[in-house]
Amino acid sequence: MIRNPILPGFNPDPSIVRVGDDYYIATSTFEWYPGVQIHHSRDLVNWRLLTRPLTRASQLNMLGAPDSCGVWAPCLSHADGLFWLVYTDVKRYGRTSSGGAAGAASLRDFHNYLVTSPAIDGPWSDPVHLNSSGFDPSLFHDDDGRKYLLNQLWDHRPGGNRFAGIVAQEYSVAERRLTGRRENIFKGTAHGLTEGPHLYKRDGHYHLLTAEGGTGWNHGVTMARARHPHGPYELHPDQTILSSRHRPDAELQRAGHADLVDTRDGQTYMVYLCGRPLRNRGTCTLGRETAIQPVVWGEDGWLRTVDGRGTAEARAAAPKLPEHRFDPEPAREEFDAPRLPLAFQWLRTPWPEELFSLAARPGHLRLYGRESLGSLFRQALVARRQQAHCYSASTVVEFEPEHFQQQAGLVCYYGGAKFHYLYITHDETVGKHLRVMSSLPNHVQSDSFTAPVALPPGVPVQLRVDVDEERLYFGYRLDDGDWQWLAQQFDASILSDEANAPGQPNFTGAFVGMACQDMAGTALHADFDYFEYRERPYCVNPMGAPSAAEPA
Missing domain, CATH: 2.115.10.20 (Glycosyl hydrolase domain; family 43)
Known part of the structure; x- marks a missing residue:
């Protein structure tokens, strides 16, 4: 069949x-x-x-x-x-x-x-x-x-x-x-x-x-x-x-x-x-x-x-043809090859060398901070399709922002008006920190932000998202510690054609991936060591049972 x-x-x-x-x-x-x-x-x-x-x-x-x-x-x-x-x-x-x-x-x-x-x-x-x-x-x-x-x-x-x-x-x-x-x-x-x-x-x-x-x-x-x-x-x-x-x-x-x-x-x-x-x-x-x-x-x-x-x-009913299976895609990409893994794409430009490099730091995907998330021109976003209603995705990023216009992290993205973005940035009050920006269609105030979570400088940060149909959860951890889950439950259903962004066609689908912005124009880079994507028959609320949704 x-x-x-x-x-x-x-x-x-x-x-x-x-x-x-x-x-x-x-x-x-x-x-x-x-x-x-x-x-x-x-x-x-x-x-x-x-x-x-x-x-x-x-x-x-x-x-x-x-x-x-x-x-x-x-x-x-x-x-x-x-x-x-x-x-x-x-x-x-x-x-x-x-x-x-x-x-x-x-x-x-x-x-x-x-x-x-x-x-x-x-x-x-x-x-x-x-x-x-x-x-x-x-x-x-x-x-x-x-x-x-x-x-x-x-x-x-x-x-x-x-x-x-x-x-x-x-x-x-x-x-x-x-x-x-x-x-x-x-x-x-x-x-x-x-x-x-x-x-x-x-x-x-x-x-x-x-x-x-x-x-x-x-x-x-x-x-x-x-x-x-x-x-x-x-x-x-x-x-x-x-x-x-x-x-x-x-x-x-x-x-x-x-x-x-x-x-x-x-x-x-x-x-x-x-x-x-x-x-x-x-x-x-x-x-x-x-x-x-x-x-x-x-x-x-x-x-x-x-x-x-x-x-x-x-x-x-399948035709009467010999079965021909293909090797499954690896769940975890280590970015060790000279080319971007085939599952991943970027946005709009035929000159990807302006956005990312796999050679600048071998074994890492380096994203160069470019324009804001949702830009129609040079946007440093590398992502893959969401292909199941329930999945977990994670990555680790090394990024040392100097001010609030520099950001990098893990993004669940439909388009410039519909996304949830777990990112690292810096400001004069908190210093280096983590927060979520959501762009929400059909809202008077279309952008919303969570409270900042302070991070130590000079330490790689692991970022993760678990999606269970319309429920989306973000987490992070340092070194080999436990996952720390943000208290908010985010709405994954906005990452769809039907969640309308006024005046725009909606014909694509949800992606999950890595992004980096430097809206000061200085192209500060972020290095991502791996990206992991695992589909699941169902997810568990990670804040209730964090180990149950842990990737193997």
């Missing part, structure tokens, strides 16, 4: 391709660098993160991109001996991170690009700019050798439908550009918010798969077909072929934004976006995740789920 989601934590907008006996899924990364996650499997059950192809400034530079902008909805395909990856780089969507007006909120900037590679792990080419008319680009390779780009069309004009339909245009490989007329091939249904197109050819029909209803609770997968890539398209008799919108009891919610793949023996599987809400708060702190399940083509030539009910399944 397949246990969904197959890609837990922030891994939305899946695009899947099979090449021989290998399966690859590309997912969105938004403002996190490098861009696009590509995952690998040989049995559709077991998956590993393999690579991130957008690694240099010529391919992706997101400095200044607002939260939840950057790389949207990549489409990965294989044809003519090459891997083809198209993606959107979103430069503007709505308002500023503080909720203040940034001009007309109807205006958007979406730039769609194409990169190619002979191998899945690169080298990937510099990008070809395709268009900027909307987002969610998808490249279809027809069996006659022609290629078509599809994408959502954005219409900023007043009184109309911003999600104006799915447009298609032919792509010329020789000229490396779109050619011919752009045509609106599908304007969507009454569910609205039509996006995420993918095109397939089967039995003389072109089948168009789209996402509708928005990426929240009303999300779903719509299907239509035509005899020509440009239509006209006939709507599926069931209209929506997969959704959780009428199943509030389903474990997997927000199901939509799908793609299809066939096994060698002709079984069809659908990958799709989903979310797992917290039981008590109903928010998806793990972000939008990726699930998979088999689907079947009926005698009428239409695609449906196996049982015909169109529901997202937490458990699904």
